[in-house]
Amino acid sequence: MTTIPDSLADNRVVRREALHFAVRNGKLVIGFAIVLVLLLIGALGPVLLGVDAPNEYVAGPMLPPSAEHWFGTTTFGQDVFTQFVHGTRTTFVVGALGGGIAAVIAMVVGFTAGYRGGLVDEVLNMFTNIVLVIPTLAVLLIVNAYLGIRSVAVQALFIGLTSWPWAARAIRAQTFSLRTRDFVDLARLSGMNTRRVIVREIAPNMSSYLFMTFILLFGGSILIASSLDFIGLGPTEGVSLGLMLQNATQWSALQLGLWWWFIPPGAAITAIVGALYVANVGLDEVFNPKLRQR
Structure with a gap:
């Protein structure tokens, strides 16, 4: 009969326990x-709508929501719902790319600094502090305004960078607390190099x-990208939720009473960011035994 190693069995128990609390965490x-x-x-949405040009003029201007145009139309006759679904996709793409790039850099810097320590930690920590005090939004404004880089991919790249x-400082602190554990010492004694110890044991x-x-x-x-879009420094092509708000403001949607133009994108941005925060609090309760609600 095949036996399951204790460590593997323990991991399975931990996963089942986490899943148990996850599905019960509101x-x-x-x-x-x-x-x-x-x-x-x-x-x-874009696939079901079958529209690749969300900014095209499809109906009369300033039409209120109806069965034909769920979110009404803009002052130029553009369908707001079509822009909304395309803008939601763009917003998620920027968030995933920007957050993913930032997460990768933070893990590389944080793990390396926390595990190696010494001079390596001092250099990486100094570099992290330098980037930390740089006014991020001001740098993004300069790059977007003066270099003329106005694509979704490059916007996400600069946000990630x-x-x-x-995040790097937080990961570094956690790595410091783990690098002295017995299982890490055993991995080092077995001949594992730094990369393998970090990837297989610490991470x-x-x-x-x-x-x-x-x-x-x-x-x-998502918040940074929406801010750039709202002040007119978003991508020059396509549409995003932030660009929808910027266009609605520029063309006096509030003054004209076109609430259906600015409320959906604003509510969507708020819902995405707020839901992510609430989910993060829920994850903390799931993974932290002291916060679990049975």
Whole structure:
């Protein structure tokens, strides 16, 4: 009969226990449900609508919501719902790319500094502090305004390159506390190099913490991108939720009473970021035994 190693059996027990509390945590379920609904709208909406040009003129101007145009039309006769689903997709793409890039940089810097220590830690910590005090939004404004880089991918790249320091410092602190554990010492004695020790021993023991960090970086990237879009420094092509708000403000939607133009994108941004925060609080309760609600 094949026996299951104790460590593998323990991991399975931990996963089952985490799943047990996850499905019973209201914050986590509600938060992820809201994000999932909006994600499906952004992913499937453009395909179901069959429209590749959300800015094209399809009807009369300033039409209120109706069965034909669910979110009404803009002052130029553009369908707001079509822009909304395309904008939701773009917003998620920027958040995922920006948050993903920031998470990768934070893990590389944080793990290396925390595990190696010494001079390596001092150099990386100094570099992290330098990036941390740089006014991120001001740098992004200069890059977007004066270099003329106005694409979704490059916007996400710059957001990722400037929003990782706080996460790197948090990962570094966690790595410091794990590098002296017995299982890490055993891995080093067995001949594992630094990369393998971090990937196989330290990172798996921080998986829940890393996931929650990515969620915060994801939401932060969405907020930064929406801010840039709102002040007119978003992508020059396509549409996003922030660009919808910017266009609505520029063309006096509030003064004209076109509430259907600015409320949906504003509510969607608030819902995404708020739901991610609520889900993150729920994850903390799931993974932290002291916070669990039985």
